[in-house]
Amino acid sequence: MLKKLTGGIVYDPANGVNGKQKDIYIKDGRIIKKPAKDAKIDKEYNIKGKVVMAGAIDLHTHIGGGKGNIARMLMPENHRTDAVAHTDLTRAGCGHAMPSTFLTGYRYAEMGYTAAFEPAVLPINARQAHMEMGDVPILDKGGYVLMGSDDYLLRMMTAKKDQQAINDYVAWTIRAAQGVGIKVVNAGGINAFKFNQRKLDLDEQNQYYNVTPREILKTLATAVKELGIKHPLHVHGSNLGVPGNIETTLNSIKGVEGLPMHLTHVQFHSYGTEGDFKFSSGAAQIAEAVNNNKNISVDVGQIMFGQTVTASGDNMRQYANHGFASPNKWVCMDIECDAGCGLVPFKYRDQNFVNALQWAIGLEIFLLVDDPWRIFLTTDHPNGAPFSSYPHLIRLLMDKSFRNDMLATLHPQAQKMTTLASIDREYSLEEIAILTRAGAAKITGLVGRGGLADGDFADITVYTENQDREKMFSKPVYVFKDGELVARHGKIVKVTWGTTHVTRPEYDKSVEKDLEKYFNQYMTMKIGNFTISDDEITEDGRGSITVHPTVGGKV
Amino acid sequence: MTEITEVPSPFCGIGTDDLAIQVDGNSLKVTKNGCTVNISAFGQPIVEISPRIDGKEASLDEAVIKAAELLNDANQPVFGGCATDVSGMRALMALADRNGAVVDNIGFNAAKRNFLAMQDSGWMNTTLAEIKNRCDLLLVIGIDLEAFAPRFFERYIWNDEAMFLDDTSSRSIVYLGKVPSGKASTSPKKMKAKVFECSDDDLPQVLTALRTLVKGRPLAAEEVGGIVLKDLQKIADQLNKASYGVVVWGAGALNFPHAELTVQTLCEIVKDVNELGTRCSGFPLGGKEGDQTANQVCGWQTGYPARMRFSSSFPEYDPFLFDSQKMLDNGEADVLLWVHAFNSKAVPPKIDVPLIVLGRSGMKFENEPDVFIPVGTPGIDHAGHAYRLDNVVAIRLKKLRDSGLPSTFEVLTAIEQALQEK
Numbered sequence: 001m002l003k004k005l006t007g008g009i010v011y012d013p014a015n016g017v018n019g020k021q022k023d024i025y026i027k028d029g030r031i032i033k034k035p036a037k038d039a040k041i042d043k044e045y046n047i048k049g050k051v052v053m054a055g056a057i058d059l060h061t062h063i064g065g066g067k068g069n070i071a072r073m074l075m076p077e078n079h080r081t082d083a084v085a086h087t088d089l090t091r092a093g094c095g096h097a098m099p100s101t102f103l104t105g106y107r108y109a110e111m112g113y114t115a116a117f118e119p120a121v122l123p124i125n126a127r128q129a130h131m132e133m134g135d136v137p138i139l140d141k142g143g144y145v146l147m148g149s150d151d152y153l154l155r156m157m158t159a160k161k162d163q164q165a166i167n168d169y170v171a172w173t174i175r176a177a178q179g180v181g182i183k184v185v186n187a188g189g190i191n192a193f194k195f196n197q198r199k200l201d202l203d204e205q206n207q208y209y210n211v212t213p214r215e216i217l218k219t220l221a222t223a224v225k226e227l228g229i230k231h232p233l234h235v236h237g238s239n240l241g242v243p244g245n246i247e248t249t250l251n252s253i254k255g256v257e258g259l260p261m262h263l264t265h266v267q268f269h270s271y272g273t274e275g276d277f278k279f280s281s282g283a284a285q286i287a288e289a290v291n292n293n294k295n296i297s298v299d300v301g302q303i304m305f306g307q308t309v310t311a312s313g314d315n316m317r318q319y320a321n322h323g324f325a326s327p328n329k330w331v332c333m334d335i336e337c338d339a340g341c342g343l344v345p346f347k348y349r350d351q352n353f354v355n356a357l358q359w360a361i362g363l364e365i366f367l368l369v370d371d372p373w374r375i376f377l378t379t380d381h382p383n384g385a386p387f388s389s390y391p392h393l394i395r396l397l398m399d400k401s402f403r404n405d406m407l408a409t410l411h412p413q414a415q416k417m418t419t420l421a422s423i424d425r426e427y428s429l430e431e432i433a434i435l436t437r438a439g440a441a442k443i444t445g446l447v448g449r450g451g452l453a454d455g456d457f458a459d460i461t462v463y464t465e466n467q468d469r470e471k472m473f474s475k476p477v478y479v480f481k482d483g484e485l486v487a488r489h490g491k492i493v494k495v496t497w498g499t500t501h502v503t504r505p506e507y508d509k510s511v512e513k514d515l516e517k518y519f520n521q522y523m524t525m526k527i528g529n530f531t532i533s534d535d536e537i538t539e540d541g542r543g544s545i546t547v548h549p550t551v552g553g554k555v
Numbered sequence: 556m557t558e559i560t561e562v563p564s565p566f567c568g569i570g571t572d573d574l575a576i577q578v579d580g581n582s583l584k585v586t587k588n589g590c591t592v593n594i595s596a597f598g599q600p601i602v603e604i605s606p607r608i609d610g611k612e613a614s615l616d617e618a619v620i621k622a623a624e625l626l627n628d629a630n631q632p633v634f635g636g637c638a639t640d641v642s643g644m645r646a647l648m649a650l651a652d653r654n655g656a657v658v659d660n661i662g663f664n665a666a667k668r669n670f671l672a673m674q675d676s677g678w679m680n681t682t683l684a685e686i687k688n689r690c691d692l693l694l695v696i697g698i699d700l701e702a703f704a705p706r707f708f709e710r711y712i713w714n715d716e717a718m719f720l721d722d723t724s725s726r727s728i729v730y731l732g733k734v735p736s737g738k739a740s741t742s743p744k745k746m747k748a749k750v751f752e753c754s755d756d757d758l759p760q761v762l763t764a765l766r767t768l769v770k771g772r773p774l775a776a777e778e779v780g781g782i783v784l785k786d787l788q789k790i791a792d793q794l795n796k797a798s799y800g801v802v803v804w805g806a807g808a809l810n811f812p813h814a815e816l817t818v819q820t821l822c823e824i825v826k827d828v829n830e831l832g833t834r835c836s837g838f839p840l841g842g843k844e845g846d847q848t849a850n851q852v853c854g855w856q857t858g859y860p861a862r863m864r865f866s867s868s869f870p871e872y873d874p875f876l877f878d879s880q881k882m883l884d885n886g887e888a889d890v891l892l893w894v895h896a897f898n899s900k901a902v903p904p905k906i907d908v909p910l911i912v913l914g915r916s917g918m919k920f921e922n923e924p925d926v927f928i929p930v931g932t933p934g935i936d937h938a939g940h941a942y943r944l945d946n947v948v949a950i951r952l953k954k955l956r957d958s959g960l961p962s963t964f965e966v967l968t969a970i971e972q973a974l975q976e977k
Contacts (some may be wrong), residue, residue, distance in 0.1 A: 066947050069851060072858045076674060076872050079858040085868035092652050092869045094858035100870075101855045124684075127949040131641055131940065132855045151688075151718060194689065196798070196834045208719070319679075319829070329677040334836060335947050336684040337718070343677075522718055524683040524711070526561045529572045529951055536940070536951060540642065 002027050003483065004041045007048030008462060011429050014054070014438035014451030018430045024052065026458040029483040033454045047462050050477060053433045054450050055114025055459030057440035060234075060264050060299050061381040062311050063104050064118045064132035064141065066125045067341035070331050071098045071311045071382065074343055077327070078307060090492050097308040097345075097382045105137035107388055110490045112461030112476040115140035115498065116387075117444060119183055119234060119264060120313045122146050124336040126177035127532055130500065134543050138486050140449070140459075142501035144234045145179035146313055148216045149190035151337040152518060154209040163222055164508075170223040171507035172515065176531040180444065180501045180548065181231035182224050183264075185313040186238055187213035190340045193316035200316065202238050202251050213238050214255040221259040227505035228550030230445025232260030232297065237269045240317045244273040246282030253289050253296055262443065265301025265380040267362040275417055277353055281361045284419070287368030290375070297443055298369065299376035302362035302393055304385030305350045311343050311382060318342020337522065348385070356414030360407065364418060366397055367425045372434040373442070391473035397427040398469045445548050446501060458483035497542035505550045558586065563941075563950040565640070565897060565934045566596035568842035569683065569704045569711070570943035570950050578956050583935065590705035592843075597935065599899050601958055602917035606928040615928065615961060615969075622892070622911045622926045623973035629890035632656040635879040635903060636895040637861055638845040639930075640939030640952060643963030644852035647894060650971040652865050657888070658853060659879035660861035661901065662846030665807035667874045669839050670860050671815035678822040679829060681801060681836035682945040687711045688718040690726060692797035694790065695748075696821055697732035697758050698805035701739035703840055708739040719799075727797075729790055731765075731782075732758050733808070751790070753780040755811050761787070762820045769794055769827050794828050794835060805840035842944030844897040845933075851942050851949075880904060896930050896963050913966055931960035 003026040010022040025032045062068050072079070072095060079094035084103055086092035093103035108116055116136070121129045121143035133141040147153055147170065156166055170182060188211060189200040195208050202214050221233040237252055239245040249269040253261070263269065266286060274280035290296050307326075312318050315332045319342060322330045326347040334340045348355040362384070369375045377394070381387040396403045404421050415421070427435075441450020448457050460480040466472035475490025486494050512527070519527040537543045556579045563572035567590065575587035576597060583597045606618035613621075626632050634651050637644065637660040651658050660666070672678070686693075693712065700707055717723050728740045728748035732755070740748040753761050757780025764779040768791035776784055794800050802825055809817055821837065828835035841847060853861040859872035871877075882888045883906050892911045893903035899917035903910060909925045912918065916929040933939035934952030939962070942949050 064855075069854045070946075073670065073850070073854050073860055074674060074677065076859060079870070079872070083869040083871070086652050086865070091649070092857070092865055094870045098858070100858045122947070125947050125949075127940065127951065128851070128947070131949065135645065135856060155718075194685065194799070194834065196832075325677075329673075329675060331673065331677045332679045333947070334681045334685045336682045337688055338684075521716055522684070522688055524570060524687060525563075525572050525948070525950065528561055529563055533951075539938075540645075 001042045002035065002039060004044045005052065005460070005462065006044055006046050008050050008052035010052045010452060011433040012054065012452040013430055013434045014441065015453045024452060024460065026480065026483045029458055031452055031454055031456045031458050045478060047478070049465065051429060051463040051465055052452070053461050054437040054452050055461050055479065055481065056112050056436040057115040057444070057450055058108070058113055058378065058387060059117050059376055059440045059444050060119045060378045061116050061387055062118060062120065063116050063136055064143070065121060065129035067120070067311045067313070067343060068098060069132065070341070071309045071343045072100070074329060074331060075309055075345060089495060097386055098311070101132055101135040102137060105139050106492050109138040109479055109481065109487050109492060111390060111474065112463070112479050113139065114459040114479070114481050115449060117141065117180070118143040120144070120146050120185060121177055121179055122313065122335060122339045123173055123177040124338045126179070127536065130178060130532065130537055133500065134537065134540065137495050138481050138498060140498035140501060142180035142444070144181035144183035144231065145174050145177045146183045146185055146339050147173060148184035148187045148220060149339045151191065154188065154191060154206065154211055157211045157215065157219060158209045163219070163226070165511065166219055167223045167226050168507040168511035170220065171227050171505040172511050174229070175504050178500065178502050178532050178537065180503050181229060181234050182220060183234040183236070184217060184220055185236040185339065186240065186316055187216035189213065189238060189316045190313060193319065193340065194334050198316070198320065200238060202248050202255065217252060217255055218257065221256045221261055225259055228552050229503055229505055230548065230551060231443060232262045234262045234264055236264050236314060240268050240314055241321060243271050243279045245269050246272050246285055249286060250289055253293055256295070258295050260295050263296060263298045265378065265383065266298040267301045267303065267358065267365060267384070270361055270365060277413065279354055279357060280417055281357060281364060283361045283364035283368060287365055290369050291371070297374040298365070299378040300362050300365050301378055301380035301384045303348050303355065303358045304379065304389045304392065305348045305355065305359070306385065307347050308382045308385055309343060309345045311341070313339050313341050315340035315342040318344050336524070350410050353411045353414050356410040357417055359410065360414060360418035360420045363396060363403065364420055364423065367423045372431045373439045375435060376440055377435045391470045394432060394473045395468070395470035398432065400424060400426050445503060447548055499544045499546040500537055501546050501548060503548045503550055559953065559955055562955065563934065563952055564593050565941035565952055566844060567592045567704060567706070568840065568944040569707055570948060571706060571710070572950060576955060581956055581958050583955060592705060596898065599915065599917060603929050604916065604959060606926070608926055610923040618926050618928050619966065619969045620973050622970050623977065625890050625909045625911055625925060626654050626892065626970070627974055627977050631866060631888050632890045632892060633879045633882055633888040634658050634892045634894065636661050636893045636901065637849045638901065639894055639896040639963040640845065640933035640941055641848055641852055641949070642939055643894070643896060643933065643967065644849055646964045646967035646971065648853060648856045650967050650974070653971055653974060655866045655868065656892070657864040657866065657877050657879060657882065658861055659877055660846055660849040661895065662807070662841065663862045664878070666841065666846060666850060666860065667862070668806040668809055668814045668818050670874060672819035672822055676819060676823065678837050679825050681838055682947050683711055683943070685836070686801055686838065687714055689799040690801045691720060692727045692793055692800040693729070694794065694800065694802045695728070695730045696762070696802060696804045697755065698803070698808035698840065699733045699736050700803060702736050703805055705739070713743055727793060729793065731761065731790065751782045751786055753782055755809070757781065758809070759817045759820070762817055762824070765791055766820055766824045766827065769824055794824070795831055795833060797833060797835065800828065800835040801838050802835065803838045803840060807841070840944055842942060844901070845941060847942035847944060847946060883908070894963060896932050913963055916960060928966055929960060930963050930966055931958060936960045937962045
């Protein structure tokens with residue numbers, strides 16, 4: 001079946017195309033070169049004057065894994081406000097803050113997203129993460145495997161095992177858990193909480209292992225680089241949410257000494273201690289550091305006002321913040337000598353000074369970081385806000401007067417503490433396409449996604465131009481996934497199933513000997529039962545695995 | 556005859572995966588690391604392979620079509636049991652969604668006590684490996700732990716070596732409420748558990764008193780529920796002094812009205828201890844025969860645990876109204892689909908509406924179902940996934956034999972397709 005999209009205005013920064021009218025041809029799920037004149041076009045879509053981009057990619061969104069499911073169970077009252085009936089085509093579901101898996105897939109696809117990455121896959125919970133993501137329709141998905149508070153790594157570091165041995169362990173783990181990247185959450189802090197440490201600064205030692213977060217970051221960032229894993233070490237920093245944590249974040253950037261590092265939901269890590277409320281914006285300093293350090297990338301974790309639930313592996317910080325739970329209920333867990341999790345419902349309020357300033361800090365970061373290839377559009381779903389708020393966020397970035405109108409309604413003291421009103425920058429369509437497509441595909445190491453070149457997978461979103469960018473990005477006129485039309489005018493028209501992206505660095509198999517001993521002695525399952533086999537993801541007949549090469553490595 | 560090792564169990568809840576099982580045709584025998592639960596669960600024989608319609612042997616296709624007819628004709632179908640693996644539960648949910656059914660897991664009357672507490676105020680919990688390596692005080696509330704999980708102590712308490720304890724045999728074990736039925740809780744050095752017995756009826760006030768003492772508040776009483784206050788004070792002190800105390804309870808054992816309030820009290824005790832300065836975690840027992848699995852899958856597909864309905868075309872949750880037994884008793888349901896792939900003894904309730912059963916081979920019915928389809932048992936007849944009691948860990952179940960029995964997933968998916976064609 002040959003399809004033609006005729007006359008669209010294409011924004012494809014992956015291939016240097018910026019707003020050029022161009023026809024696109026699709027065959028067998030891929031974009032192909034203009035075929036010979038006599039080739040029969042089976043289906044033509046006249047999209048003259050409409051905006052065409054690759055399918056959007058969310059590189060940090062909590063869509064699969066145990067903590068998200070606890071968050072769902074915790075908030076039945078929230079689901080009742082947002083129940084969706086089944087149709088002949090789609091399954092029923094629930095949930096505003098933390099939607100059910102089916103709704104997650106439909107809603108992302110309806111907004112023109114075609115891939116989403118779960119950023120906190122605990123190795124011991126990876127099976128669940130993949131099973132949940134296996135029930136997320138349409139989207140491609142993948143996960144970053146959470147390390148850095150696991151006792152095995154900390155034991156290795158205390159025993160001064162060499163970097164090579166640690167690399168082997170990291171490679172074994174990412175393969176066993178079927179991941180595409182490595183994530184650190186409050187490096188060593190989740191572990192320290194189990195020893196009753198209630199906070200852990202960057203240079204503070206875990207009292208049992210005598211290892212510091214700085215050392216863990218350096219060690220894992222080195223492992224990721226040396227193994228050739230394309231996605232930089234994905235870091236949820238220390239001291240999340242603590243006023244003054246800007247220092248921790250800037251020191252973390254220094255601490256990795258030029259190694260690639262992605263700082264996630266950096267908004268939550270950019271707080272100073274100035275002003276009457278001892279809470280201020282560190283956005284300018286963070287942006288300056290990102291601008292000056294080409295090894296650093298960030299996603300923002302923008303907050304939006306309203307009810308959500310925060311779901312994090314960082315149970316040390318979640319525990320510390322449980323007093324803010326709204327409604328007043330919360331869950332913390334220590335998990336399998338691996339990590340932990342914490343769920344705290346949150347209601348961000350525009351008339352609350354701190355929340356209002358958090359909102360402004362996120363936007364300041366977006367607008368002050370110069371290089372759109374190193375900053376990404378996230379709300380850290382569901383922590384800052386549900387992902388369904390992205391079109392609103394895009395409008396805030398693209399429309400200064402709208403942004404300033406919103407700002408004028410917030411807590412008055414917060415307005416005085418932000419420079420937002422004086423920032424003139426408005427994002428262009430090209431920049432939005434970089435943040436949400438080309439840049440995201442590049443930094444997650446995806447081959448054949450995020451662009452519209454010949455041979456790329458035909459993940460394509462077509463928007464009707466509208467100066468109200470929120471409207472424009474809410475309901476694209478067409479969304480194609482692997483060449484299939486899946487959504488039209490913001491409604492699902494076909495349900496397909498995406499692939500699971502993984503990467504598989506090489507490692508020395510002898511690492512398994514020590515691991516097997518460790519599993520037998522201290523863990524609660526056999527090492528052979530821990531490793532996730534390919535057929536666990538593919539045996540249902542709709543899942544598939546796509547292996548992406550490491551740097552310099554083969555598939 | 557072959558022997559398969561490192562076999563994981565979906566039956567015992569604690570994720571035992573070191574079993575050796577001897578396979579001789581269709582008969583299985585646990586030859587290593589068996590316990591009373593697993594030996595009998597793996598050992599249940601296959602009785603029938605063929606489905607039955609009204610008691611007469613029928614082909615699978617015929618049984619599927621008949622089941623679809625019964626479901627299609629009903630105004631309010633109810634799906635009970637709901638005890639199967641992850642894939643089976645996925646198919647069950649898909650069918651329920653299409654059919655407008657109520658979904659109610661067999662264990663929900665027990666699980667409800669936990670969900671009500673959790674959804675009202677939350678909790679702080681832990682998992683098995685943390686217990687195995689960190690727990691220095693185990694407080695067992697209102698349950699005979701070794702009867703629930705015969706190998707709990709052997710695997711997770713009296714393990715030879717723990718990462719963060721010098722000597723695992725020095726762990727303190729305290730029972731509050733029930734008395735242990737055996738000696739599993741006695742340490743390898745012959746140290747016996749401290750046992751403070753009280754009746755279930757007294758447990759709510761005993762726990763309330765314990766909470767008061769944990770928080771250091773005065774209490775004007777000499778004894779509560781037959782337990783002298785000094786003893787309760789000791790438990791409170793132990794909780795506040797332990798490095799990593801763990802409070803274990805089993806919702807199924809708290810079989811008295813409004814036990815959710817007792818669950819809530821003990822969860823709040825755990826939070827109080829953390830607030831007062833040391834670490835402490837809760838640990839709910841459950842996870843047998845797919846109950847955790849049902850709640851997990853139902854949770855990610857609808858947002859709600861496994862007592863919900865699709866009757867209005869969208870998911871609705873009510874832990875009281877959608878109790879399948881009550882609905883049947885009240886005449887609110889007009890067909891029951893009963894799914895239990897793990898246990899031939901887990902038969903449906905006696906009812907006077909049409910009954911479709913997907914059950915483990917060998918089920919004996921008081922009243923013959925309209926349709927009975929024997930299905931394979933996950934972890935025996937086909938591979939699959941099941942959740943352990945600690946909610947985080949899903950285990951990969953193995954296929955041990957070629958019985959030819961279809962999986963729950965296959966049968967329910969076929970019924971859904973038949974329904975779709977109607």
